[in-house]
Amino acid sequence: xxxxxxxxxxxxxxxxxxxxxxxxxxxxxxxxxxxxxxxxxxxxxxxxxxxxxxxxxxxxxxxxxxxxxxxxxxxxxxxxxxxxxxxxxxxxxxxxxxxxxxxxxxxxxxxxxxxxxxxxxxxxxxxxxxxxxxxxxxxxxxxxxxxxxxxxxxxxxxxxxxxxxxxxxxxxxxxxxxxxxxxxxxxxxxxxxxxxxxxxxxxxxxxxxxxxxxxxxxxxxxxxxxxxxxxxxxxxxxxxxxxxxxxxxxxxxxxxxxxxxx
Numbered sequence: 001x002x003x004x005x006x007x008x009x010x011x012x013x014x015x016x017x018x019x020x021x022x023x024x025x026x027x028x029x030x031x032x033x034x035x036x037x038x039x040x041x042x043x044x045x046x047x048x049x050x051x052x053x054x055x056x057x058x059x060x061x062x063x064x065x066x067x068x069x070x071x072x073x074x075x076x077x078x079x080x081x082x083x084x085x086x087x088x089x090x091x092x093x094x095x096x097x098x099x100x101x102x103x104x105x106x107x108x109x110x111x112x113x114x115x116x117x118x119x120x121x122x123x124x125x126x127x128x129x130x131x132x133x134x135x136x137x138x139x140x141x142x143x144x145x146x147x148x149x150x151x152x153x154x155x156x157x158x159x160x161x162x163x164x165x166x167x168x169x170x171x172x173x174x175x176x177x178x179x180x181x182x183x184x185x186x187x188x189x190x191x192x193x194x195x196x197x198x199x200x201x202x203x204x205x206x207x208x209x210x211x212x213x214x215x216x217x218x219x220x221x222x223x224x225x226x227x228x229x230x231x232x233x234x235x236x237x238x239x240x241x242x243x244x245x246x247x248x249x250x251x252x253x254x255x256x257x258x259x260x261x262x
Contacts, residue, residue, distance in 0.1 A: 019065070022058030026051045053252075084257065085148040092149055095249045100242045109231055111150035114260055115141035115224040117168050118159050139163035141170055141224055146260065158202055162221075167194045168203075173211035174221045179243055181210045183235045207232045208240075212250045214261065223261045225250050 025031065028051070035041045041050070092112060100108050118140035127137050143160040145152045161167040162174035171194070173180045185207050195203070203209075206228050214223040227246070237243060254261060 013159045019058050019062040022054045022061065026055035026058060038171050085146070088146065088257070089148040091249075091252065095245065098245055099242060102245065103233075103235075103238055105233065108233060109229055111155075111228050112146075113150050113155065113226045113228070114144040114146070115160065115226060116144055116261055117140040117222070136164040141174065144260070154202055158199075160199070161194075165194055168199060169193065169209050170224050170226060173224050177213055177215075177219075177221055179210065179212045179246060181208075181235050183208045183233060183241075185209060205230050208235070210235070210246060212246050214250060214254050223254070225253065 033047060041047075053129075068109075096108050096110055099110075102107055120142075123138065123140060129135075130137055140159045141161050141162050143157075145155060160170040162171045166175045167210055168173045169180050169182060185203070193199075208229040208231070210227040212225050212227075213221045214225060216222045
């Protein structure tokens with residue numbers, strides 16, 4: 001049998017059975033008495049104190065084991081997260097290198113952000129009220145900033161409505177189900193993208209945004225990946241080049257790092 005399987009079996013046994021036995025002995029009214037009468041426990045041993053001892057041992061052992069398991073899990077999680085972030089940074093650098101080569105542009109600085117459905121309690125309460133008042137249900141996508149892919153800057157807590165109205169390029173990408181690019185954002189047109197002043201203040205430094213949809217097996221848009229830059233990058237006339245790279249990169253993220261979209 002594989003050593004890892006043996007270790008898992010031992011951990012399950014140690015974490016659950018032994019503390020359970022101690023708790024059982026601390027609550028048993030007859031088992032310890034039977035053992036004492038059979039001579040397995042000395043006649044001078046106080047059964048009540050012994051039961052209290054088993055109870056304390058059960059609590060202590062459970063606490064120690066759970067704390068140890070939590071610490072090991074935290075260390076493993078941080079190690080896995082560090083490895084994931086290193087992989088993300090490495091693949092982002094490769095993607096940008098290919099993009100620079102194909103567009104014949106050097107030192108492209110791109111932030112890559114993932115927008116996923118907003119599942120906040122506040123939005124759920126709003127939609128309950130909308131449903132009761134026979135109003136349209138609102139669906140929003142919220143930004144998920146990942147340090148190895150983007151500089152967070154002032155782009156935290158940013159959401160765009162995608163239903164019933166499309167808000168921003170994220171909303172348009174969602175509704176049109178295709179890649180949307182705007183490489184001329186020096187003057188953000190509030191009416192064109194249905195943006196609020198809050199959005200405009202967040203996006204005012206950006207000069208380029210590309211948004212690409214992520215689909216499920218039923219062709220529903222489940223996320224949007226955005227590429228933004230504060231630098232002017234002319235993407236016009238090169239769509240057949242950069243779109244192919246964007247699609248491949250987005251498919252890589254979704255297929256091999258699906259936890260980023262949850």
